[in-house]
Amino acid sequence: MNTNANVSSNTVPTPAFRREFDDAVRALREKILTLDCRLAIERFIALSDELKVRTVPVRKQLLETRLDWTDDERALGRWMHSANQRMGNLGRRLVTVATKKMEEADETVVNVMARSLQHIGNGIKAELADGPVSGRDYRELHALMRLAISLDCAKVKLTLSVQGTPMSVSIEALYFRAMLLARFANGAISMPQIEILDWWIWQWREVLQSVTQPRGANCLRVDLESSGGLRLGPRTDGLPALYLPVEPIVEAHRWIVADFHAGRQDRSASPAAALPVAEHVAVLEVLRNGLSRGEQGIGTRDPRRPSDSRVEVLVDLPEIMAKGFATPGASSNSLLAIEGGAQRHERHTAIGGVYEQSKRMLQLCDESATGFGLEGSAESCRSIAIGTLVGIRPSPSQPLQICRVMRRLAGGDTGRVTLGVRRISSAAQLLPVTSESSRASSATLLFVPGEDSSGSQDGFLVADSLLRERTKFESRLDDGVYAFRFNRVRQKGRGWSLAGIEIVSVRDRPSPHGSLRA
C-alpha cells in the first residue's frame, strides 16, 4: 500500500494514515469479486504487513502507559481493534472467493487464511481498548476453521511474522490462539496481561492441536456450527465438535512456573516479557482458574438485581480507612455519599459544590450475592484498575462494602467505564494496634472477619509494604491484649493484601470479677 511512505514505521500511525488504511481495506473489499485473485491476495498481504508493522509502536505505547489512557491512546486502541477485525473479515471473504475461483487452493490462500486468523486474534486483544463486548460472535473464526478443514490445511504450518520474529505455526493453532484470547479477554485481564498471555500462547503453539474426540472431562471444546466460543467439557448432544486437550496447556503452564522458579526470564524476548513479574503472576493465576473451572465457571454469574442509585466510591486502602468508617453525626464530609433516585437534589452551597468535586460518584447498576456492577465516567474511574480495592455503601442502611475490582471495561466512544466488583467483606472494622517495632506510636489496621466463627478465616487488609516487615502487633480488646502477626496472604490486589493472622499470645485477661489485671 505504501501509505504515508515518508512516515517511519516506528512511529504511531497518524489519524490521516489510519483513514487512508481503512479506505484501502474498504476499496479492496468492494473489488474482491471482480479483481484478479492473485492481485487481491497480493494487496491483502501488503495491507496485512503494513498493519502489523504499524501497530507495533501502538502496542508498545499502550503497554508502557501506566496511567489511564488519553483520548488519543483510546482512539489508537480502538483503531487497532477495528482494523484487525476488518482485515480478518476481508481475509475470510478473500479465501472464500479464491477457493471458488481458483482450481486449487495454493499456499497463498493458506497464507491469507493464517493472516486472517492472526488479525482476528490481534483484534480480540485490542478489544480491551474498545469497550465491553456483549455477545461476541465467533462465526467469522469458525468459518475460517471450517474452510481450513474443508481444504485439508488445518494442520499445515507456515511462517508468520509475530512481533517482528518469524514463527512457524499451524492454521489450527492460530484459530485456537484467537479462541483462547477471546475466552480470557473479558475485562478481568488488563491490556498488559493479555499481551503476556498472548506471548505465552505463541510459545505453546505446538500444543494447540485439535482432536475430534474428548480426552477426559477436562477438555476445551468448539462447536464449529455455533456462534459461541471455547467451552469446557465434552459435547453432550451427540453432534461433532473440535476439542483442544487441556493437559498440554496445563503442562506448558507448569513450565512457565518452573522458569520463574529457576529465574529464567528473557526480558528482551518481547515487550510482554519485559513487563513486571507481578503481571506475569497475575496471568498465571487467571490461567490456572480458567483452565480448571467447569462449564459453570468463567461464563456464569450470580443472578443480578438491577439498581438505580449513585454511590460514592472510595479507592484504595488509605481512602477507605480514612473516609469509610466515620460515624454518622460526625462531619458529613467524611461520610460516604449516596444518592438514590428520589434523593437527588441540587447542591446549593458553594462549599458543597466544591466538595462534590473531590468525590467519586458512580452509578450502581446492579447487585448480586457476591458483588456489584458500577458505571462511571472515564475521569471518575481513572484511578480504578483491575485489582483495585474499593469501598462503597449501596444504601444508607447497609454497611460499607469493601470490594475488589474484578472487571474493568472502557466503553469505547461513550467514554463510560463499566466495573464489576466482588465483595471481600461487609463487616470490616478499624482496629487500633501497636506494633512491636514502634510500640510508642499506634497505628490502625483494617480487620476483615472470616465467615468461619473459629476465627481461622480472619484477616487484615494491609498495604503490601507492611507485609515486608514481620512485625508483631498488639491490640487491646474487652477480654485482653491480643498479640498477632501475619502468616500468609489469602488474596492480593493492587498495593494491598488480605493477610491471615496467627494469634501469638493473649495477656491482661480480665479477672473473674470483671476488672483488668495491671
Place this chain on the structure above:
Amino acid sequence: MKIDSTQRSSAEPLHGATKPLPEADDAARAVRDAYIATRFAGVARCGEDLAETERVIRAARLYFEDSQPAMATELLDIAIALHPGREEPWLARLELAFLARNAADFRGLAHAFKHFHRASSAWKEVARLGYALSPDDPAFAAAADSQSSRYGPWPDTPNWIQATWDLTSEVRGAEFHNAMLRRATAASLPQVARAA
C-alpha cells in the same frame, strides 16, 4: 520466557521438587525473588527466606487448609528445589500428596526423596504411606509387612506438616474473632439508637 516450552526435552522432570535448581546469577535471582515475593507475599520475600523450614511448612499447611493446595505444593516445591538438602519440606510435601490421595505425585516425590536422602530415617514411614497408595510399586514393597498388622483403609499419618495438636492458638483465634464481633456490635448500638 527464553525457552520454548514445546521444545524441551521430555526427559527433563516435570516435578519442580525432583530437581534442585542450579546456582542462579544475579539477574536470575532477581527474577526468582520477585516471583516468590509476589506469589507468596507475607510468607517469603526471596529464595533465602525459603530456608526457614518451619515457617515455610506452616505456611504450606495453612494454604492447604485454606483450600489452596496448588499454593501449598508450589511453595514446598520451590523450597525443596532451592534447599534440597533439608528433609523437612520434602516430608511435608509427601504428606500433602498423601492427604490429597495423589498416588502418582506421591510416587514421584518418594523416588526423588530416596535419591536425595538415601540415609533418611523417615524412609520407612514414607514407604508405609506409599504402599497404602501404590501397593504395586516395588519401592514400597518392604512396607507390606507393617501394613498387614493394621486395620482400616489408611495408615496413620505422620505429622510432617506440623499440624499442631495443641489447640491453644486455635482457641485464641476464636476468642479474638468473638471479641472483635462484640466490639462491632458495641460500636453499632449508638448508631441504631440514633437512627431510632
